[in-house]
Amino acid sequence: MQLDEDQALIRKTLRGERRAFEELMRKYEKRIYGFVVRMVRNEETAVDLTQDFFIKIFTVLEKYNFEYKFSTWAYRICYNLVIDHIRKHQAQVSSLDDESVSPRDLLTSGNVVREDGFKALSRAETRDYVWRVVDQIPLKFRELILLRYIQDLKYEEIADITALPVGTVKNRIFKAKEILKQEMEKDGLLV
Amino acid sequence: MACLSDETLIAYNEGSLGPIESARARDHLLLCADCRRAAAAFRLLDSVLAQPVLHNPPDRVVPQVMQRLFPALPRLTSIAAMVAASAVFLITWIYIYFDFSSSSLIQALRLTTDGTSGWLAGIIKGITLVYNGAQAASKALAALLRMLLPTPLGTVVAAVAVLALAGWLASAWMRPRLKRAKANRS
Numbered sequence: 001m002q003l004d005e006d007q008a009l010i011r012k013t014l015r016g017e018r019r020a021f022e023e024l025m026r027k028y029e030k031r032i033y034g035f036v037v038r039m040v041r042n043e044e045t046a047v048d049l050t051q052d053f054f055i056k057i058f059t060v061l062e063k064y065n066f067e068y069k070f071s072t073w074a075y076r077i078c079y080n081l082v083i084d085h086i087r088k089h090q091a092q093v094s095s096l097d098d099e100s101v102s103p104r105d106l107l108t109s110g111n112v113v114r115e116d117g118f119k120a121l122s123r124a125e126t127r128d129y130v131w132r133v134v135d136q137i138p139l140k141f142r143e144l145i146l147l148r149y150i151q152d153l154k155y156e157e158i159a160d161i162t163a164l165p166v167g168t169v170k171n172r173i174f175k176a177k178e179i180l181k182q183e184m185e186k187d188g189l190l191v
Numbered sequence: 192m193a194c195l196s197d198e199t200l201i202a203y204n205e206g207s208l209g210p211i212e213s214a215r216a217r218d219h220l221l222l223c224a225d226c227r228r229a230a231a232a233f234r235l236l237d238s239v240l241a242q243p244v245l246h247n248p249p250d251r252v253v254p255q256v257m258q259r260l261f262p263a264l265p266r267l268t269s270i271a272a273m274v275a276a277s278a279v280f281l282i283t284w285i286y287i288y289f290d291f292s293s294s295s296l297i298q299a300l301r302l303t304t305d306g307t308s309g310w311l312a313g314i315i316k317g318i319t320l321v322y323n324g325a326q327a328a329s330k331a332l333a334a335l336l337r338m339l340l341p342t343p344l345g346t347v348v349a350a351v352a353v354l355a356l357a358g359w360l361a362s363a364w365m366r367p368r369l370k371r372a373k374a375n376r377s
Contacts, residue, residue: 018257018260018261021260022253022257025252025253025256026253029248029252029253030245030247030248031245033246033247033248033252034243034245034246034248037246038246043246043249046246046248047248047249047251047252050248050252051252051255051256051259054252054253054256055256055259055260058260126235126239127239127242127244128244130236130239130240131239131243131244134240145240148240149240149241149243150243150245171198174197174198174201174202177197177201177233177236177237178197178198180236181197181229181232181233181236184232184236
């Protein structure tokens with residue numbers, strides 16, 4: 001059986017090579033932390049959950065089936081861990097109604113309107129703006145946007161991880177994009 | 192012709208429409224400036240989302256996980272404890288097996304117990320009882336070993352084998368419990 005890079009590291013870890021597991025963590029820590037911190041919106045909690053995730057992965061590594069992609073298996077564990085935490089600790093998840101974290105302060109006056117309707121914020125500013133709006137959309141949309149764009153997963157993989165039908169995943173992602181566009185229009189970023 | 196829905200525009204940008212729907216959307220976009228602008232906005236949104244702003248995790252994340260998974264100090268401590276316990280066990284066993292105790296420790300305990308009253312006498316009697324029991328068992332074992340293994344070397348080999356078996360049994364008993372404890376701690 002041909003093993004990919006992740007699976008080779010897992011084999012080494014299962015043989016007792018600690019450094020292999022460390023390498024696996026280094027490879028995934030940024031994406032996992034990036035996902036978790038945007039889900040829970042608290043850095044300390046995100047650190048704890050990221051560490052809990054890696055420990056969980058280590059303890060259940062023997063159960064990993066080499067026929068499947070490691071990343072999908074790992075993201076499912078990560079997703080379940082984060083969702084469990086949110087259900088237990090964050091019953092009230094703030095959304096776009098929360099004015100205190102509005103991204104409006106990113107907008108500056110006198111921006112020039114471009115042909116595509118976006119004001120001429122720099123590319124980086126637009127990126128920061130959009131991702132700050134993502135942080136504020138309701139969880140059921142945010143989680144799918146994060147899985148799609150941070151974890152770079154296909155609709156089918158997201159459906160597998162979240163246990164939602166593929167159609168629902170697509171619809172929610174479409175809806176999330178509509179919300180993002182509407183928010184930009186509201187903030188005057190689109191005309 | 193009615194304007195395209197956001198859903199259609201997003202699907203068109205993603206290339207997930209069927210060939211006929213896609214052709215219709217393309218034709219409409221040629222004629223409708225509003226839809227063209229909306230499609231461009233979704234395209235830009237997609238390109239921005241495809242380059243996520245990732246927060247950097249603090250440097251401590253991985254080292255702390257390694258520390259939790261492979262705690263260095265407890266590992267050394269448990270090895271030291273195991274070596275110490277084995278040494279105590281071995282010395283005690285040799286002491287009892289070769290009957291070094293009969294003229295010294297046991298006699299001393301018996302003499303101490305005489306004329307002593309109260310809880311101290313009770314404790315000493317208890318220790319003596321346990322020690323006598325252990326000595327009787329070891330004598331029986333020694334007799335058995337002498338019968339089966341008449342040479343001193345054979346006796347030593349048997350003793351080492353018994354010790355190794357005891358150690359193996361103890362580690363087999365401890366390993367799943369330690370693993371469970373580690374998982375619970377995590």
